[in-house]
Amino acid sequence: MTNQNHIAQDQTAGEQTARNFAARNHTRSRSRLILLLIVLMFGGSFGAALVLHYSGWQPTRTRNHGEFIAPAIDLTDIVVRRLDGSPYPWQPSEEIWRVLVDASGDDRDRAELLDVLERVWRSEGRHADRLDVLWIGPRPEGAPGFRRLVEIAADPALSARLAASQPLDGSLYVLDPSGYAVLRYRPGFDPSGLSKDLYRLVK
Numbered sequence: 100m101t102n103q104n105h106i107a108q109d110q111t112a113g114e115q116t117a118r119n120f121a122a123r124n125h126t127r128s129r130s131r132l133i134l135l136l137i138v139l140m141f142g143g144s145f146g147a148a149l150v151l152h153y154s155g156w157q158p159t160r161t162r163n164h165g166e167f168i169a170p171a172i173d174l175t176d177i178v179v180r181r182l183d184g185s186p187y188p189w190q191p192s193e194e195i196w197r198v199l200v201d202a203s204g205d206d207r208d209r210a211e212l213l214d215v216l217e218r219v220w221r222s223e224g225r226h227a228d229r230l231d232v233l234w235i236g237p238r239p240e241g242a243p244g245f246r247r248l249v250e251i252a253a254d255p256a257l258s259a260r261l262a263a264s265q266p267l268d269g270s271l272y273v274l275d276p277s278g279y280a281v282l283r284y285r286p287g288f289d290p291s292g293l294s295k296d297l298y299r300l301v302k
Contacts, residue, residue, distance in 0.1 A: 164292025165273060165282035172264055172272075172280035180252045182237060187251060189278040196301050197274040198293075199233045201258070201267065206239040213238055215290050217245045222294045229301040233274075273297070 179187040198216065202209040216232050223230055231247045235257075238250060261267060261280065273282035273296070284293055 164289060165284050165296050168264060168272075168280055168283055171275075172260060173278070174257065174260055174274065174280060175278040177254065177257050177260065177278075179233070179254065179257065182250045182252055184252070187233070187249060189276070191277040194276045195229055195231055196276060196297065197231045197233050198297075199235070199272040199274055199280070201235045201261075201269065203269040206242075210239040210242045213242050213248075217243075217248070219290050219294045219297070220245060220247060223297060223301060226298070226301040230297060273300070275300075 175189060179189075181187055198219075200212070200216065202212050204212075213234070220227055220230060220232055228247065231249050232245075234248060234250050235253050236250070238244060238248070244250075258267060261272065265283075269286045271284040271288065271293070272280040273284075275281050282296065
């Protein structure tokens with residue numbers, strides 16, 4: 100085989116590789132565009148803002164009641180454990196959203212907060228099983244639980260990660276299915292506002 104034939108074969112292989120690379124890039128870009136369009140169509144301004152804020156973008160006005168955390172706090176590498184020591188896995192494929200609660204105050208205040216969160220959880224109706232309430236530490240003595248209430252052990256690594264963005268003040272955090280804290284609700288939050296935000300996320 101002559102050198103010219105080798106050169107021709109190399110050029111053909113190179114052109115095919117370039118075409119395959121371009122096709123893969125086109126498919127990837129098209130998939131991302133379709134995903135963004137779906138979010139815009141079905142998520143409205145709330146969903147679009149939620150997607151964009153992961154990169155640190157902070158919307159000036161949105162319909163949500165909670166405070167966007169920008170950038171989102173990555174908790175995915177933290178092993179959360181139930182009070183009995185068993186792990187609580189994130190399992191993103193199950194599309195479970197979470198409300199993380201580190202309640203402060205006396206047992207009466209904590210019991211009232213737990214009652215509020217149960218009513219918020221029940222307000223999600225048929226979507227309620229896509230929402231877990233993660234309560235750090237044991238619930239107040241005598242306070243009833245509910246199906247998706249998960250009592251978890253206090254974890255210094257978890258607290259430090261949350262405190263890195265802002266000092267802990269008893270706020271609630273909404274976590275996405277992967278384990279990112281994306282919304283914050285200050286003490287004294289409006290339960291109906293939390294319920295509305297969660298409905299947009301879990302529906």
